Amino acid sequence: ALSPEFRCVALDLPGHSASAAPAIVSIASMSAAVNQVKDLVGPGRKILVGHSMGCRVITEAYLQSRADVVGLVFVDGSIVGGDPETGINRAKESVRTGIDPFTERLFNDMFVEGSDPAVRERLVARAKKVDPGFREELFVDMVRWDLTKARDALRQIAVPALVLQSTYFNNEL
Numbered sequence: 001a002l003s004p005e006f007r008c009v010a011l012d013l014p015g016h017s018a019s020a021a022p023a024i025v026s027i028a029s030m031s032a033a034v035n036q037v038k039d040l041v042g043p044g045r046k047i048l049v050g051h052s053m054g055c056r057v058i059t060e061a062y063l064q065s066r067a068d069v070v071g072l073v074f075v076d077g078s079i080v081g082g083d084p085e086t087g088i089n090r091a092k093e094s095v096r097t098g099i100d101p102f103t104e105r106l107f108n109d110m111f112v113e114g115s116d117p118a119v120r121e122r123l124v125a126r127a128k129k130v131d132p133g134f135r136e137e138l139f140v141d142m143v144r145w146d147l148t149k150a151r152d153a154l155r156q157i158a159v160p161a162l163v164l165q166s167t168y169f170n171n172e173l
Contacts, residue, residue, distance in 0.1 A: 011037045013057070015134045017126075025137040027053075027145040031060035038068070047071040052110075053142050059153050060145070072161045076110070084147040091143035099132045099139075 002008050013030050015021035022029040034057060038046055046068045050058035055077025062069050080087055095102045107124045127135075 007041070007144045009037060009041055013054075013137070016130055021131065021134050025134055026141045027056045027060050028064075030057045030138075031064055033167060034058065034061040035065045038065070043069040044068060047073060049073040049075070050077065051075040052077060053138070056142060056145050056150065059150075059157070062159075063153055063156060066158075069159055070095070071159050072157065074163045074165075076163060076164065076166060078140040079150045082147065084144070088140065088144050091140045095136050099136045099154075100128055102139075103127050103135060118153050 002019055010032065012019040012103060014033050015025065019033075022033070034048065037138070038048075048055070048058035048061060048069060048071075050073070053073040066112070080091075104124055107127050108120065110123075111120045137161070
């Protein structure tokens with residue numbers, strides 16, 4: 001919907017869909033990829049948009065390179081809080097029963113009652129196509145990022161931010 005008025009660029013994050021996995025699986029490496037694309041687009045005002053884990057990615061991308069970024073849009077970017085050691089251990093525990101059931105639960109919980117089942121199934125299936133080891137490693141790093149970096153990172157934002165939140169993500173994941 002924005003394309004007729006604005007130049008819009010979407011990227012396939014490393015390790016997702018057709019992109020090769022990065023050497024280091026982390027929020028920081030995903031953010032570096034965002035900045036590579038941002039730089040390839042060329043100079044000019046840019047607004048970074050992230051959904052869910054992507055909210056961490058755009059925040060980290062902004063911290064890595066604020067050049068040309070004039071705004072951030074966060075869609076459903078809950079933050080895990082609490083003690084880092086406990087939280088990281090809980091994240092690892094939550095995927096011990098298998099990353100596929102965890103992915104199914106996580107993605108199914110993003111839909112409200114009455115959502116189109118075909119859309120839900122398509123998105124869950126797409127998420128499960130991502131390499132299981134990669135998904136697990138990135139999820140644990142996302143929780144680590146939340147617990148060790150998120151609050152300080154959010155304090156450093158010096159551009160307008162739009163926050164759209166409709167989901168809840170607690171310490172028990």
